[in-house]
Each structure stands twice: as C-alpha cells, then as structure tokens.
Amino acid sequence: MRFLKYLGYALATLVVAAAIAYLLRSDPIGPIAGKALSGPVASASLDASSCDGHMLTAIESRPDDPHSVTTLCFVMHDHIYVPAANGSEKAWPQYVLDDSRVRLKVGEQIFLAHAQRDTTTPRETVIAAISEKYAQMAERASDAPDDVWLFKLTPR
Numbered sequence: 001m002r003f004l005k006y007l008g009y010a011l012a013t014l015v016v017a018a019a020i021a022y023l024l025r026s027d028p029i030g031p032i033a034g035k036a037l038s039g040p041v042a043s044a045s046l047d048a049s050s051c052d053g054h055m056l057t058a059i060e061s062r063p064d065d066p067h068s069v070t071t072l073c074f075v076m077h078d079h080i081y082v083p084a085a086n087g088s089e090k091a092w093p094q095y096v097l098d099d100s101r102v103r104l105k106v107g108e109q110i111f112l113a114h115a116q117r118d119t120t121t122p123r124e125t126v127i128a129a130i131s132e133k134y135a136q137m138a139e140r141a142s143d144a145p146d147d148v149w150l151f152k153l154t155p156r
Contacts, residue, residue: 027105028058028070033092036066037105045155046104046111048075055134057082059115060103061095073106073153076129080104080153081118083130087149093117096151104153115151126150 028034037060042050051057051073059082060068069092071082082104087093096102100114126148131138 026068028068030070034058034068036060037068037103037110039105039108039110042109042111046080046113046153047155048078048080050104050111051075051080051106054106058105059092060105061092061099061115063099063101067092067095068105072130072134073104074130074133076121076126080113081126081129082115082151082153083126084149084151085145086147088147093149093151101156102153112156113153114156115153118150118152121150
C-alpha cells in the first residue's frame with residue numbers, strides 16, 4: 001500500500017513538471033508546437049545554402065504572440081521553401097498569411113525572413129526539389145497529401 005502512495009506522488013510530480021515544461025517551452029518539440037524560438041539571430045542573411053545539412057528546421061510565425069513548429073526546408077529555384085502538410089487545417093499557415101514575418105531556426109541559428117505562399121509551382125517540380133534533399137520522399141511521392149501548402153522564404 002505504501003508503494004502505491006509513493007507511486008501516486010511520483011506520478012503527480014511528473015504531471016506537474018510536464019505541465020510547467022509545456023507552459024515554459026520555447027522551441028517546438030517534435031509535433032508539439034512551441035513559442036518564440038531560442039538562439040542567436042544569424043548575422044548572415046538567409047540564402048539557399050542556409051538549410052544545407054539540416055533535415056529539420058523550426059519556423060516561428062505570429063510575431064506578436066509567437067507560435068513555432070518543426071518542419072522541413074528545401075531549396076527550389078535558389079530559394080528556401082518550407083511545406084505545411086494539410087496546410088488548410090493548421091494554424092501556422094494562417095498566421096503566415098496574416099503576417100508574412102517569420103523566423104526560421106536552422107541548427108542553432110535563427111534567420112529573419114518573409115514567407116509567401118506559393119500556389120503556382122507544379123506539384124511535380126516541388127516533389128523533384130524535395131526529393132533531391134529527402135530521398136525517401138521520391139519513393140512516397142504518390143502518397144503525398146493534396147493539401148500541402150508551400151511557402152517561399154526571402155530575407156528581411
């Protein structure tokens with residue numbers, strides 16, 4: 001019986017610690033959205049080489065009440081792009097449409113950028129560009145969701 005009492009205390013402590021960590025988070029953790037990204041702002045401008053060597057990045061939208069998520073980044077036509085699978089169902093793409101100012105965290109550096117939704121690039125071109133960096137995407141191209149929103153990033 002005493003064991004169950006201590007187990008209950010331990011679980012309650014764990015739940016409280018997790019809640020505090022969630023409330024105080026900055027960067028996103030996997031699929032869990034974050035707030036303002038932490039880290040130094042890069043002295044260099046965002047350019048096509050900025051996301052080289054990094055499989056995942058984080059993008060922060062809504063500057064007045066920061067919201068950040070984990071995403072991919074890839075280069076197409078000498079610009080960095082970030083996708084939003086099921087973009088019409090997610091909050092951050094809507095935030096970007098309302099205010100194009102974003103911050104992109106690549107590695108430990110944060111780049112200031114503007115994000116513009118790209119609705120004109122053909123799907124095949126996007127899949128080819130993503131597949132250059134993410135080989136597994138080429139294999140799953142036929143399974144790609146139809147509701148992928150694509151954002152082109154430019155320095156600000």
